[in-house]
Amino acid sequence: xxxxxxxxxxxxxxxxxxxxxxxxxxxxxxxxxxxxxADSPLLDGGITNATGFPITKEPITLTVGIAYGxxxxxxxxxxxxxxxxxxxxxxxxxxxxxxxxxxNLMFSSRDYPDIGFRMDASGQAMSDAxxxxxxxxxxxxxxYAPTWKKFFETNPELKKQAIMPxxxxxxxxxxxxxxxxxxxxxxxxxxxxxxxxxGLQIPTTTEEFKNVLMAFKxxxxxxxxxxxxxxxxxLYGNNIGGQFDMYGTFGVYAPGSYYIVExxxxxxxxxxxxxxxxxxxxxxxxxxxxIVPEAFTDDxxxxxxxxxxxxxxxxxxxxxxxxxQNFKDGKWxxxxxxxxxxxxxxxxxxxxxKSIWPRNFVIFKNNKYPVxxxxxxxxxxxxxxxxxxxxxxxxxxxxxxxxxKYELLNPTSEVADADKPLSNYGIALLDEEMFNDKIxxxxxxxxxxxxxxxxxxxxxxxxAKDLNYPPLPSGLLSDMxxxxxxxxxxxxxxxxxxxxxxxxxxxxxxxxxxDAYTKxxxxxxxxxxxxxxxxxxxxxxxxxx
Amino acid sequence: MIDxxxxxxxxxxxxxxALLYVILFDYMPLYxxxxxxxxFKPIKGIWGSDWIGLYxxxxxxxxxxxxxxxxxxxxxSVYSLLAGFPIPIILALALNSVRSxxxxxxxxxxxxxxxxxxxVILVGMLNVFLSPRLGVVSQLLNSAGMMNGPLMILTNPDAxxxxxxxxxxxxxxxxxxxxYLAALSGVDPSLHEAAKVDGANKFHLAWHVDLPSIRPTIVxxxxxxxxxxxxxxxxxxxxxxxxxxLSASEVISTYVYKSGLLQSQYSFSAAVGLFNSxxxxxxxxxxxxxxxxxxxxxxx
Numbered sequence: 001x002x003x004x005x006x007x008x009x010x011x012x013x014x015x016x017x018x019x020x021x022x023x024x025x026x027x028x029x030x031x032x033x034x035x036x037x038a039d040s041p042l043l044d045g046g047i048t049n050a051t052g053f054p055i056t057k058e059p060i061t062l063t064v065g066i067a068y069g070x071x072x073x074x075x076x077x078x079x080x081x082x083x084x085x086x087x088x089x090x091x092x093x094x095x096x097x098x099x100x101x102x103x104n105l106m107f108s109s110r111d112y113p114d115i116g117f118r119m120d121a122s123g124q125a126m127s128d129a130x131x132x133x134x135x136x137x138x139x140x141x142x143x144y145a146p147t148w149k150k151f152f153e154t155n156p157e158l159k160k161q162a163i164m165p166x167x168x169x170x171x172x173x174x175x176x177x178x179x180x181x182x183x184x185x186x187x188x189x190x191x192x193x194x195x196x197x198x199g200l201q202i203p204t205t206t207e208e209f210k211n212v213l214m215a216f217k218x219x220x221x222x223x224x225x226x227x228x229x230x231x232x233x234x235l236y237g238n239n240i241g242g243q244f245d246m247y248g249t250f251g252v253y254a255p256g257s258y259y260i261v262e263x264x265x266x267x268x269x270x271x272x273x274x275x276x277x278x279x280x281x282x283x284x285x286x287x288x289x290x291i292v293p294e295a296f297t298d299d300x301x302x303x304x305x306x307x308x309x310x311x312x313x314x315x316x317x318x319x320x321x322x323x324x325q326n327f328k329d330g331k332w333x334x335x336x337x338x339x340x341x342x343x344x345x346x347x348x349x350x351x352x353x354k355s356i357w358p359r360n361f362v363i364f365k366n367n368k369y370p371v372x373x374x375x376x377x378x379x380x381x382x383x384x385x386x387x388x389x390x391x392x393x394x395x396x397x398x399x400x401x402x403x404x405k406y407e408l409l410n411p412t413s414e415v416a417d418a419d420k421p422l423s424n425y426g427i428a429l430l431d432e433e434m435f436n437d438k439i440x441x442x443x444x445x446x447x448x449x450x451x452x453x454x455x456x457x458x459x460x461x462x463x464a465k466d467l468n469y470p471p472l473p474s475g476l477l478s479d480m481x482x483x484x485x486x487x488x489x490x491x492x493x494x495x496x497x498x499x500x501x502x503x504x505x506x507x508x509x510x511x512x513x514x515d516a517y518t519k520x521x522x523x524x525x526x527x528x529x530x531x532x533x534x535x536x537x538x539x540x541x542x543x544x545x
Numbered sequence: 546m547i548d549x550x551x552x553x554x555x556x557x558x559x560x561x562x563a564l565l566y567v568i569l570f571d572y573m574p575l576y577x578x579x580x581x582x583x584x585f586k587p588i589k590g591i592w593g594s595d596w597i598g599l600y601x602x603x604x605x606x607x608x609x610x611x612x613x614x615x616x617x618x619x620x621x622s623v624y625s626l627l628a629g630f631p632i633p634i635i636l637a638l639a640l641n642s643v644r645s646x647x648x649x650x651x652x653x654x655x656x657x658x659x660x661x662x663x664x665v666i667l668v669g670m671l672n673v674f675l676s677p678r679l680g681v682v683s684q685l686l687n688s689a690g691m692m693n694g695p696l697m698i699l700t701n702p703d704a705x706x707x708x709x710x711x712x713x714x715x716x717x718x719x720x721x722x723x724x725y726l727a728a729l730s731g732v733d734p735s736l737h738e739a740a741k742v743d744g745a746n747k748f749h750l751a752w753h754v755d756l757p758s759i760r761p762t763i764v765x766x767x768x769x770x771x772x773x774x775x776x777x778x779x780x781x782x783x784x785x786x787x788x789x790x791l792s793a794s795e796v797i798s799t800y801v802y803k804s805g806l807l808q809s810q811y812s813f814s815a816a817v818g819l820f821n822s823x824x825x826x827x828x829x830x831x832x833x834x835x836x837x838x839x840x841x842x843x844x845x
Contacts, residue, residue, distance in 0.1 A: 104809050108587040124809040132588030228679055237788050289694075293677035296789045297699045302672075479584055483604065483810065490804045491609045494791055501788045505700065524609050 048372040050144070054089035055375045061091040062373065065113035066425055067103050067120035068096050075425070077417040079393055090369075090376060110134060114367035115376075118174070118360045118425045123474030124482070126359065130170050131475070136363040138169040141374035147381040148172055151429060162358030163543050165475045171359030172377040176390050176430045180454040183462060185256070185350035186245055186318035187453055191216070192334040194315060197223040205340045206249065206281055209316075213290040216315040224311055231290040231315040235303045236504070237497050243282060243504075244350060245318050249338040250278040251345025253463050255352075258496060259533070260467040264541070266533040268526060270496050271518045276511065277343055282504045296501055322450050335453035338461050349461040353468040361427045377427065383438070386428035393419035407440040469533075476539040481532055488529040495524060581816040594812075601816035610800065618796040621782070622774045624706055629714050630770060633721030634763060638751045640722065641729045656719025668784040671712055675699050702793035709785060709794075724766070728759040764841045772829030775821045797821060 043049070047056050068075045081092045095113050097103040100120045106112065107125035112134060129135050142149040152159045152169065164170055190202055194216055203209040213231035221227045235241040239256035247254045251274065254260070258270035269275065285291045298306070307317055312332050322333070338347035361380070363373045379385060384394070387406055391397040396419050398408050422428075430439075443449035447456075477485065499517055503510045550557060576591065581601060583594040605611065636656065643649045659667075674681050675698050683696035698704045736754050745753065779798035786794045797817060805814030833844055 100807060104806070108809065108811065110587055122807065122809040128586055128588060128809070132586070134588070293695045293697060293700060294679075297672070297677065297787045480600075483813065486804050486808055486810070487604065487608055490800075494610070494795065497788045498791045505789060 043371045044369040048369060048375065050371075053087055055372050055379070056089040056369070059085075059089050059091060060369055060372065061093050062115055062367070062369065062376075063093045063095055063113040064115045064117055065095045065097060065103070065106065065119055066117040067100070068098070068425055070098050073417040073420060075417070075422075078420065078422065079418045080388060080422065080426075083388075084376070084379075088372075088376060088379065090372060112364040112366055114364060114369070115373055116359075116362045116364065117422075117427070118357065127164070127473065127475035130164055130166075134365050135170050136365055136367070136370055138171070138374075141363070141370060142169070144371050144374040145172065145378040145381070147378055147429065151175065151381070151431070158354075158356050160540070160543060161355055161471050164473045165539075165543065167543065170362060172361035172381075172427050174357035174360040174424045174427045176386075176424075176428055177354065177356075177432045178430065178435050179432065180451045182352045182354045184450075184454050184458050185352050186240060186320055187322075187335045187450060187458070188245055188316070188318050188338060188349070189333040190316045190336045191312060191314065191332055193312075193332050194219075194223070194225055195334075197225070202334065202336050203339060204337070206342065209339050210281075210285065210288075210290065213285065213315055214288065217289060226311070226313055228313065229315060230292050230294070230306065230313050232285060233303075233307060233314045233317040234291060234295045235298060235300070236295045236501060238300070238303075240320060241303060241307070241318055243278075245338065246282060247275060247278045248348035248350055250274065250281070250341045250343060251348060252278065253348050253350070253467050255350055255468045257469075257493075259469060261469055261537065262465070262467060264537070266469075266530050266537055268521075268530060270492075271521060271526070273514070274343070274345070276514060277341065279500060279503050279510050281341075283506060283510070286504050287506055291504070293505070296505065320450075322448070331448060334448055335450075335457055337457050347461060348463050349458050351462050351466075351468065353466065353470055355471050357424055357427075358471070358473075360424070380427050381429040383430070383434060386430050387439075389422045389426050389428040390430060392421040397421065401440065405438055405440050408442070410442075470537075470540070472536060472540045473543075476536045477532065481535070485529065485532045485536075488525045488532070491524050492521060492526060492529055495520065578815065578819055580812050581819045583812055585812040585815075601813050602820060604813065605817050605820065610795065613792070614795060614797050614800055617793060618775055618777050618798075621706055621709060621796060622777045624710050625713060625777075626770055626774065628710050629717065629721075630767065632714055633718050634725055634756075634759075636718055637722040637725030637729060637759075638755055640726060641755060642747050642751055653719065656722070658719070659716040660720040662716065664778070664780045665784060667712060667716060668781060671708065671785070672699065675708075700787060700789035702790045705785065705790045705793040709781065713781070725759055725762065728762040729755055732758040761842055764836050765844055768829060768832045768836060768844050771832040772825050774828055775824050 044056075047058065047060060049055060049057060066075065075096060076094050081094065085091050097106065097119060100122070103119045103121040104125050106119075107121050107129055110129075110132075112129075116135075126135075138145075142152075152162070158173075158175065159169075162169055162171070162173055190212070192202075195202065195212070198215050198219060200212055200215060201208075203212045216225060216229055216231045219225050220229045233241075234243045234246070236243055242256070244254045244256055247269075252269060252272055254269045254275075258268060260267050260269060282291060294302070294306075307314055307319060338349050340347060361377050363370050367373055380389060383406075384400075387398050388394055391408060392411075392415065394400070396409065396411050396415060398406050401407050441451055443451040444455060446452055474482075499508075499513075502508050503513070579591055580594065582596060582598055583591075584597050584600075585591070585594045589595075608614075640649055640652060643652070662670075675683070675696060677683060677695035677697060677699065680696060682698075683692075686692040686696065687694075698708065732755055736758075737750060740750055740754050775797065777796050777798060779796075779802060782794055782796045783799045783802065786799065801814050801817045804810065805817065836842075
């Protein structure tokens, strides 16, 4: 171990010396100066080439940790690992963490892999590991990953999301800056086939929406509407498919939690009296059997089973992805605009934060080949590699056209595990330029797709300012403050969640109970919670200069 | 002393593996409890982390939800104990009085079977059967005209403890009765014969002969269950939680999981665990003492 370390240090030193010497020589010895500074036989102890492929002179093995649930398929079967080995001489040995606890346990026992892809460990675990020096800083390695270096230099806002409290970068990001993806959270769908069968129009106001749902319910068992129809389906309290877009339709922005950032100020929407109206509307829907009790009891598995049932059970719902594009008997779902409400406020649809996953490729200190690892990250940022990483295998999910552009494809049959994308479980670099100029996506012209709906329906309903809480590194507050924030957040959120659930399901009356509710939130420490979040936000804005 | 050891050397060797097991796996890891009093960081290790004393205990007790957690945890476990403790005894006594061996075997097998279902499956079954609109129970009640509309039992905080306890009894009653059946098989048949001569019927036999004979077993098990009173299982409560019954279903262990383990706050989790154990130990000692006071043999 020690001798390897010493060799590594010697390697770095000799690069520095050679580099220094070359800078001194520029102008006089032009030819030699053009050679890359790092063309030294001593990188990673002499194993790694500074440029060109393969990355390593002889085959090496790197262990890569990745969080990947068993229900998503077998990630070890993915073609990309074989592709990497063929191109780089680096054999990837995957260590799969099937849940967050396993990843947390790995961190607390410090039994690290060589490289960590997305690991889903808590922010605390990650920042503890960084504090301990267990994760290698990118400072010395970015020179081997010029594409990423340039990315951080040209995107200071995104770099801010990646920087840790000590001002350094500790990983390569998943950076897929697709406007239609990050700017819009859920689309709001209505069952077009049922509308057609009943001769109804897509609703544009909350009143019309209720009438349409009523019609779905009253015609249960007729035509293609099943007996046990769910007129409007929400997975209460959930960011995806939850009730938050109903608040937005009444002009109250709640991005998936009840907190927003307005002009740099952390603000609670849970105490915003405008929230009463959408709650009353939902209570009315519930009373009429248009929101069903399963909204409160279903878990994610049963929810997805219900919304993807063929033929559909659901009249209206919100969802990120397009539903039922491939149904044989025609298209069922149409995206619709958020509804106009009686309060006259402009309806909103939720957006996501334009963000990267800043540490989806971290190098642990026990990794004997940090330079080779950084070069691997560089390879993975290549546009065509990134397309494969983000969308899936070439020829199935995308193809290169004669004009040099990349066309996205919609596979019509079941895709094998080997050809699935890594998406945000790995890294990729596809910036806005790529999406605007290089990627051809038919969906923009296909009515009813997410891309089409973004442009034609949702764009104008996005809130003008970026109100979402930005992604922040852990470690901006002291441990005690952080623990206090966790405790307060937990009890506040539990109370908000239960109280609003009760109001919607007809237990208690929102008008009568509102004052007691806001008072209780104060009692539970809402102000202190806001203060702590504000402090964290302020600390983050000073990062990275 | 040494002579006696030499004399029984075989027995000592026999007990050695078990003793080693207990020392290695139950006593050695005990030093880890230190992290409850520290701001534990994996990098600094158990010996090197900063000592912060009772901070995490105070933090836990000052939580707004603290008394709710205690109330929910206590009421679930006391209810489980009160309802769940006598039923296996009654089942065992009843089975013991059954004359038909065949019938007895069938009943035993049927009542054991649910024990082998995992908690996840059990809760899944509950959810499917009791689902508000489409569950079997809801459909049956609706078609029988006994109810109109959805069955709101899963979302009702008042119903949570009943569901929790009685599904637990359904699952555990057969298994729990095994130990009593074993104890009952040790009852001297001559006592039964003597009682029959005196004109005792089946009920008299169970009440005056069988029950007193297994009383030491009952007391021992009762003391042991009192020792676990705050240790209400995490899995089942967590799986049965939803946003409408949270006020009744949030117990200490589910809270610790959500705000402790998922956030890598190991010290806090350890502190709450230690708090639990301390209370359980106190209860166990108290009940043990009480049992002795009332003339029963305790566990030590």
